[in-house]
Amino acid sequence: MIIDSIGRWESYKGILPDYEEAVRFALSLTHKPAGRYDYEQKRTVPVFAMIQEGKLQPFEEGRAEAHRRYADMQIMLEGGETVGYTDITNLKEEVPYDPEKDIAFYKDAGQPIRIRAGMFYLALPQDGHTPCRALKGETGYRKIVLKIPVN
DSSP states (O other): OEEEEEEGGGGGGTSTHHHHHHHHHHHTTSSSSSSSEEEOOOOOOOOEEEEEEEEOOGGGGOOOOSSSSEEOOOEEEEEEEEEEOOOOOOOOEEEEETTTTTTEEESSEEEEEEEETTTEEEETTTEEEEEEETTTOOOEEEEEEEEEEEO
């Protein structure tokens, strides 16, 4: 998992085929209302983003998720969250991979990492991540969840 300031997103150019184009698209959405936004392109696996707002759930109640077709880039716009991180290599799936939803769940919530406004994290297929969690009185967030195809 990559965790950094959104001001340094360009440092990771080339990590994924559509990375640069996808991030520029996502950053153009920062003032849009909550919802899903599709990037206009003709690909088998398209780039899309979701503006999400919500309340955080207790970290202890979380479980890691991972994706196979998409890398998950989460850009924190307001508030913050504690995200859990764990490498899925040694974990057993609790809810088997659903190819239609591109998600599997794992029992372990992982190591907690604080994400504040102005930061992002990029979860690749091997990165189990537990988003939207709270530690120590955190309450809510507004973020962009960008889905970037891995192939």
